[in-house]
Amino acid sequence: MAKSRLRLGDNLGTETDEDGPPKKKSKREDENDVIMEQYVDFNMMALTADIPVTVSVLEKKIGTLLYLENLKKEKENSTEVDTCPICCLNGDAGWAVLLCGHSVCNQCLATMCNHSDAFDIACPMCRNNTPMDSISYVKNNREGEVSNIVIKGSFSTKIESVTLKLMELITQDPNVKVLIFSNWDKALNLLGEALEQNSINFRILKTGNKYKKTLRDFKSNKKINALLMKLSLGSKGLNLSEATRVFFMEPIINKADELQAIGRINRIGQTKPTFVHNFIIRDSIEENITNVFSGAMLDRWDDITLSQLIRVFERNESNSILEPNNDIRE
Known part of the structure; x- marks a missing residue:
């Protein structure tokens, strides 16, 4: 249990009220656990009254811990x-x-x-x-899933899911190359932090002086497993047939952009099987977008109908908001 240190304060400038409980603490008193001398007895009574409740809570938590530890031992030796x-x-x-x-x-x-x-x-x-x-x-764990991979750092569910999938692929093939697309620079930067913490070599493709060097490094360096880029760069006529997998971090409304991005790995000279992974948060607006616009060829936002927009924001009544299904659908 956590412990705090209380300090006896001075009485200068403090209003006293011997017949009642202490008045609201000042900001200085509250932040530093300062107790005025005339309030010591009152606080002692309040803290003493809390002891039975906190001891009871502690005993329950210790009991739960012992139960879980014994359960773990049983499961290790049971099929x-x-x-x-x-x-x-x-x-x-x-x-x-x-x-x-x-x-x-x-x-x-x-x-x-x-x-x-x-x-x-x-x-x-x-x-x-x-x-x-x-x-x-x-x-x-699904059949064939790598169960002993532990992600370093604390990130969102989606970032961790993308990182975990990439780590699984690297475990199976250390030289695997993956293109990861997102509509947002912030998402790519956060994913980059996760990959860096988990010792995964990657590059982020951006327009500018390092554009060609980044592409050259990814194509020629076998130790670089992932190339992160915005979806808008996926339609630039790039030939990235060295990669065999494409990750989409969000649902893509414009299917033409999606096909262009996939086309970066499905090029002449590609001799390996290629795979596409879509990371969608289950029971969320992302899943609604995926379901509504699945198969729709939209070139502009003007092509989206009012009916489609309404369906995007409709709640799926078959699932409660409390249902624990906010995992990633791949």
Whole structure:
């Protein structure tokens, strides 16, 4: 548990009120945990009254920790497939872990959230309550997925997903080359920070004096695995057949731009299979954009209809806003 240091302050310029609780602290007192002498007894009583509650919370957390540690030991020596205590299925879509340490599948958790009038979820095993914002989520590893890769640093879900996928590809082929497109310089810069922290060699393609050098480095240096660029640069007639994969960090409304970007690797002389990866946040406006404009050939914003715009901002009623599905759909 965290501890704080309290300091006895002077009484100069302080109004006293012996018959009641202390008045609101000044900014100096609040920031430095300063207690005036006449308020020591009152604060002592308040802190003493908090002891039973905090000790109880600590005991519960220690109990949960011991339960999880024992559960981990059991799972390491077991080959049995876990089943959800509610639906008795194996939780292919992932698990929700409650504060008590028990878990339910994500589908059952979504149903529980939809039928709950409060912001707490009662555990179906022990009936202890867990605030909805304190629920942890665990994904099942897909078959063939590299499970021992750990990303350094803390980034958004999308940045981490792109980084993780690139790390998986590098594990399979150290010389793999990937083109990563985004509409936003900020997104590319953030991704660059993540790649740098995880020791992935990359270049960011920008117009200017270093444009040709960046292309030359990516094409000739086998140690450079990724070339980051804005989507607008993907239609410049570049031949980047050294790469075999294209990543799109956002949904592309103009399919002509998307095809132009993919065409950077599908060039004459390409002898390897090529792949396209779209990173879309599930149950978000990005997924709506993908569904609405899928297959639409739009050259200008003027081509977008009012009906399409309405559908983009419609909420999918089949999914609750509390449903834990804000992961990346690739």
